[in-house]
Amino acid sequence: MSNLHKALDEKLVRVGILGATGTVGQRFITLLSNHPWFIIHALGASPRSTGKPYAKATNWKQTTPIPSNVREIIVQECKPEHFKDCAIVFSGLDADVAGDIEGAFRAADLAVFSNAKNYRRDPSVPLIVPLVNDFHLSMIPQQQAQHQPPLQKGFILTNANCSTTGLVVPLRALEKSFGPIEACFVTTMQAISGAGYPGVSSLDIIDNIVPYIGGEEEKMEWETLKILGGISEEDGQKAFDMHSRYPLRVSASCNRVPVIDGHTMTVSVRFSRRPPPSPQQVREALVAYTPAARSMGCPSTPVHAIFVHEEPDRPQPRLDRYYQDGAGVSVGRVRQCPVLDIKFVVLANNVSIGAATSSIINAELAVLKGVVKLPIN
Numbered sequence: 112m113s114n115l116h117k118a119l120d121e122k123l124v125r126v127g128i129l130g131a132t133g134t135v136g137q138r139f140i141t142l143l144s145n146h147p148w149f150i151i152h153a154l155g156a157s158p159r160s161t162g163k164p165y166a167k168a169t170n171w172k173q174t175t176p177i178p179s180n181v182r183e184i185i186v187q188e189c190k191p192e193h194f195k196d197c198a199i200v201f202s203g204l205d206a207d208v209a210g211d212i213e214g215a216f217r218a219a220d221l222a223v224f225s226n227a228k229n230y231r232r233d234p235s236v237p238l239i240v241p242l243v244n245d246f247h248l249s250m251i252p253q254q255q256a257q258h259q260p261p262l263q264k265g266f267i268l269t270n271a272n273c274s275t276t277g278l279v280v281p282l283r284a285l286e287k288s289f290g291p292i293e294a295c296f297v298t299t300m301q302a303i304s305g306a307g308y309p310g311v312s313s314l315d316i317i318d319n320i321v322p323y324i325g326g327e328e329e330k331m332e333w334e335t336l337k338i339l340g341g342i343s344e345e346d347g348q349k350a351f352d353m354h355s356r357y358p359l360r361v362s363a364s365c366n367r368v369p370v371i372d373g374h375t376m377t378v379s380v381r382f383s384r385r386p387p388p389s390p391q392q393v394r395e396a397l398v399a400y401t402p403a404a405r406s407m408g409c410p411s412t413p414v415h416a417i418f419v420h421e422e423p424d425r426p427q428p429r430l431d432r433y434y435q436d437g438a439g440v441s442v443g444r445v446r447q448c449p450v451l452d453i454k455f456v457v458l459a460n461n462v463s464i465g466a467a468t469s470s471i472i473n474a475e476l477a478v479l480k481g482v483v484k485l486p487i488n
C-alpha cells in the first residue's frame with residue numbers, strides 16, 4: 112500500500128455536493144456516505160431547498176434510507192464560500208444552472224467534478240469515463256494555467272452522458288485488443304430516471320416508447336470521439352484529438368422506455384482490421400479488460416469493468432442494473448453482424464456508472480495522480 116493510500120485511509124477528505132437533492136445528487140449521497148476516503152461536508156441545491164435540513168429538502172427516492180450522517184446537514188446556496196473547505200466538489204446540478212455555478216466554483220479555485228453537459232465540449236476540459244480515458248487528466252494543468260487568473264487547485268472535469276458511458280467502455284476494450292473501430296451503430300432504450308425528477312410524465316411513458324430524447328444522439332456521436340481519442344501536442348499546447356487519427360463514425364438512435372433505472376443499448380461495430388475478430392475473441396477481450404483505475408486501487412472501481420453474460424436473454428435492466436452496485440457495464444449477446452462485423456447488447460446503470468459513480472472514481476483517480484491537491488500529497 113502506498114503512503115498516499117495509507118494517509119487517505121487515516122484522514123478523510125472533505126467533499127461537497129451541488130445539486131444534492133436531485134436524482135444524481137441522491138446517488139452521490141448514498142455512495143459517499145460510507146466512502147473510505149471522502150466525507151460529505153457541504154450540500155447545495157436551489158433556493159427551494161436552501162436553509163432546510165437535507166432530509167426535509169430532498170424528495171428521497173432511493174431504496175435505502177437517507178444516511179443518518181447527512182439528514183441534518185443544512186442545504187446551502189450553491190456559492191463557493193459555503194464549500195471553501197471542500198477539497199472536491201461533485202456536481203449533479205441541472206444543466207440550466209450548472210454552467211454559471213460550476214464556472215464560479217472553478218474561479219474560486221475549487222476542484223469541480225461535474226455530471227452536467229455544459230463544459231463537456233470545452234477544449235480545455237477533460238471528458239472522462241474513468242474506466243476508459245483516465246489519462247485525459249493530464250489536461251488539467253493546462254486548464255489551470257490558461258484560466259484568468261491562473262489557478263492553483265481549481266478546475267472542472269466532466270464525466271460523460273449516461274448512454275455514452277455505457278457505449279465507450281466496451282468500445283475501448285475492443286480497440287485495445289483489436290485496433291481501431293471505424294463504424295458503430297447504437298440504438299438506446301433509456302430509463303426514465305435519466306430525465307431527472309419528476310422527468311417524463313407518466314402519461315407519456317406508461318404503455319409507450321418515446322423515440323426522441325433531445326440532444327442525446329448528437330452527444331453520443333461526438334462525446335464518444337473525444338473520450339476514445341488521444342491527446343496531441345503542438346508548440347507545447349495539448350489538444351484532444353477527437354479520434355481523428357483513425358476516424359470513427361458513430362450513428363446513434365435514442366429512445367425513452369418505461370424502465371426506471373438502467374440504459375440498455377444494442378451496438379454493432381466494424382473494425383478496421385481484416386479479418387475482424389470472432390465473437391469468441393470479442394467476448395474474451397471484453398472479459399479481460401482491466402482499466403487503470405482498478406490497478407491503481409481506486410476503491411469505487413468495479414471488480415469487472417465489463418461483465419459478459421453467456422445467457423441468450425441477458426443483460427436485462429431489472430435483473431442486472433445493480434450488479435456491482437451499478438458500477439460496471441454488462442454486455443451480452445455477442446455475435447456476428449451480417450452488415451458490420453460484430454453486434455452485442457450493453458446495459459449501464461445511468462445513475463451509477465452513468466453519473467455519480469463515474470464522478471467519484473474520477474475524483475479518486477485525481478487524488479491518486481496528485482491532480483487534486485491535498486495537504487497529505
Ligand SMILES: NC(=O)C1=CN([C@@H]2O[C@H](COP(=O)(O)OP(=O)(O)OC[C@H]3O[C@@H](n4cnc5c(N)ncnc54)[C@H](OP(=O)(O)O)[C@@H]3O)[C@@H](O)[C@H]2O)C=CC1
Nearest residue numbers: 130132133134135156157160203205206226227305307308
Ligand atoms: N439522471 C441521470 O441519469 C443523469 C443525469 N446527468 C446530469 O446530471 C445533472 C443532474 O441530473 P438529475 O439529478 O437527473 O436532475 P434533477 O432534476 O433530479 O436534479 C437537479 C438538481 O439541481 C438543483 N437545482 C435546480 N435549479 C437550481 C438552481 N437554480 N440553483 C442551484 N441548484 C439548482 C436541484 O435542486 P432542488 O431540489 O432544490 O430543485 C437538484 O438538486 C444534470 O445536468 C443531468 O443532465 C448526467 C448523467 C445521467
Ligand SMILES: N[C@@H](CC(=O)OP(=O)(O)O)C(=O)O
Nearest residue numbers: 226227228272273301305306
Ligand atoms: N439525457 C440523459 C441524461 C442526461 O442528463 O444526460 P446529459 O448529462 O448528457 O445531459 C437521459 O435522458 O437519459
